[in-house]
Amino acid sequence: xxxxxxxxxxxxxxxxxxxxxxxxxxxxxxxxxxxxxxxxxxxxxxxxxxxxxxxxxxxxxxxxxxxxxxxxxxxxxxxxxxxxxxxxxxxxxxxxxxxxxxxxxxxxxxxxxxxxxxxxxxxxxxxxxxxxxxxxxxx
Amino acid sequence: xxxxxxxxxxxxxxxxxxxxxxxxxxxxxxxxxxxxxxxxxxxxxxxxxxxxxxxxxxxxxxxxxxxxxxxxxxxxxxxxxxxxxxxxxxxxxxxxxxxxxxxxxxxxxxxxxxxxxxxxxxxxxxxxxxxxxxxxxxxxxxxxxxxxxxxxxxxxxxxxxxxxxxxxxxxxxxxxxxxxxxxxxxxxxxxxxxxxxxxxxxxxxxxxxxxxxxxxxxxxxxxxxxxxxxxxxxxxxxxxxxxxxxxxxxxxxxxxxxxxxxxxxxxxxxxxxxxxxxxxxxxxxxxxxxxxxxxxxxxxxxxxxxxxxxxxxxxxxxxxxxxxxxxxxxxxxxxxxxxxxxxxxxxxxxxxxxxxxxxxxxxxxxxxxxxxxxxxxxxxxxxxxxxxxxxxxxxxxx
Ligand SMILES: Cc1ncc(COP(=O)(O)O)c(C=O)c1O
Numbered sequence: 001x002x003x004x005x006x007x008x009x010x011x012x013x014x015x016x017x018x019x020x021x022x023x024x025x026x027x028x029x030x031x032x033x034x035x036x037x038x039x040x041x042x043x044x045x046x047x048x049x050x051x052x053x054x055x056x057x058x059x060x061x062x063x064x065x066x067x068x069x070x071x072x073x074x075x076x077x078x079x080x081x082x083x084x085x086x087x088x089x090x091x092x093x094x095x096x097x098x099x100x101x102x103x104x105x106x107x108x109x110x111x112x113x114x115x116x117x118x119x120x121x122x123x124x125x126x127x128x129x130x131x132x133x134x135x136x137x138x139x
Numbered sequence: 140x141x142x143x144x145x146x147x148x149x150x151x152x153x154x155x156x157x158x159x160x161x162x163x164x165x166x167x168x169x170x171x172x173x174x175x176x177x178x179x180x181x182x183x184x185x186x187x188x189x190x191x192x193x194x195x196x197x198x199x200x201x202x203x204x205x206x207x208x209x210x211x212x213x214x215x216x217x218x219x220x221x222x223x224x225x226x227x228x229x230x231x232x233x234x235x236x237x238x239x240x241x242x243x244x245x246x247x248x249x250x251x252x253x254x255x256x257x258x259x260x261x262x263x264x265x266x267x268x269x270x271x272x273x274x275x276x277x278x279x280x281x282x283x284x285x286x287x288x289x290x291x292x293x294x295x296x297x298x299x300x301x302x303x304x305x306x307x308x309x310x311x312x313x314x315x316x317x318x319x320x321x322x323x324x325x326x327x328x329x330x331x332x333x334x335x336x337x338x339x340x341x342x343x344x345x346x347x348x349x350x351x352x353x354x355x356x357x358x359x360x361x362x363x364x365x366x367x368x369x370x371x372x373x374x375x376x377x378x379x380x381x382x383x384x385x386x387x388x389x390x391x392x393x394x395x396x397x398x399x400x401x402x403x404x405x406x407x408x409x410x411x412x413x414x415x416x417x418x419x420x421x422x423x424x425x426x427x428x429x430x431x432x433x434x435x436x437x438x439x440x441x442x443x444x445x446x447x448x449x450x451x452x453x454x455x456x457x458x459x460x461x462x463x464x465x466x467x468x469x470x471x472x473x474x475x476x477x478x479x480x481x482x483x484x485x486x487x488x489x490x491x492x493x494x495x496x497x498x499x500x501x502x503x504x505x506x507x508x509x510x511x512x513x514x515x516x517x518x519x520x521x522x523x524x525x526x527x528x529x530x531x532x533x534x535x536x537x
Pocket of ligand 1: 158159223224253254301328330
């Protein structure tokens, strides 16, 4: 993917993040992913039905990489089973950590394939992924 | 001014994060190198020449600190590892023993974590109550609000000299007068103030004060706890062991030494102390008042230039210190910091560990510029130029 296309996908998911809103229903579990660097602060709302992720949304303040990666990831995870979701997340984390990964499942998340080269951005790019991963593993 | 005193400034970086830590002048580095290369030895121990040199330099540094803040006696100066360490030493070593359930401690919402979290823990441990002095509409502490916050249960006022986000400097002398009129102890976190304006602990009548070497051109890992002699004398040590005991016998009898030695158990951070001594001499050679005047002028220049940019929000226009907090409209602080870093401009983005302040200003994250005397107008002009081109920010950082 070329730089301009990547940039426009990242920006679009930042400026027009379609899943950036609070979900208040009882079916939602709220998790907070406060970044250890004391800056990004996102709440994530997850609706799990049996083993399926029915819906996720998020709200909060964070940098372009955090918001955009969260929005893209969430769109990708909705409708997936817990196992499928964990597989996607694990491969996403591998990509960010510059390890071997399964490209097929990551779709638009591939726009972050060189984010691992900017150490200060790794936390931003993995904030939500780690939060959802922890939630899924514990449920 | 004095840029040539800093090896690191030969590189093309614009260092605007002096609130986090300051750069170190060559004389500080040299003082540490000399300790390594010419007279490595423990302090207060040996009977040989190099040990005596170290001993003298160590105690000389204590004298320098005492003079720098105008303490009455050098025994009122304890070397610690930094502000955080100093605050914990008094909160758990003095106030834990001298406060009781229901006693009130006044802080503010713009304190640094090191002047909040230990108090919260003490609240849990012994049932004191942590209360807040209201901030005014500029997020500053007014004398009226101090008076309003005081009750007959208030025993301590513990506030920063200068805050690390808003950058306002508190009228410590006036607050301390009110405190003492009400039998309240005055604790000052001077981490941000110490290198930028004159502090006179006697004139300001401060009971305990904490600061860090690394924010005043000295090394990391060294700091100071100041306390009035009679108060400091009642601080319970954290570290029992060598250096701080006068004698002990096999049946468990222990006699401790005088302050400040009693509060400096174990081999201290000797190179840190020597480096701090060198840093203080360095500041005094330039003159703290000259530094203060220059930094304020530079800040006014920065504000006047930022004011010309309609896409910038400045949050603390009015304060008169070295700190400016701002955002590019519509851009998250961290993204601005990453953008500026492309031009080797070092700024801090975040809430600067004052996590409860966002309750107050509704902006939880800002870009912070904290100036020092080695910054100059050319650097500010460069910053302004880069900000002017920030419509390209996404192209540059993504
Ligand atoms: C106002 C204030 N107090 C306390 C501290 C803590 O200092 P240290 O980390 O050196 O202990 C800081 C450091 O950022 C500060 O800005």
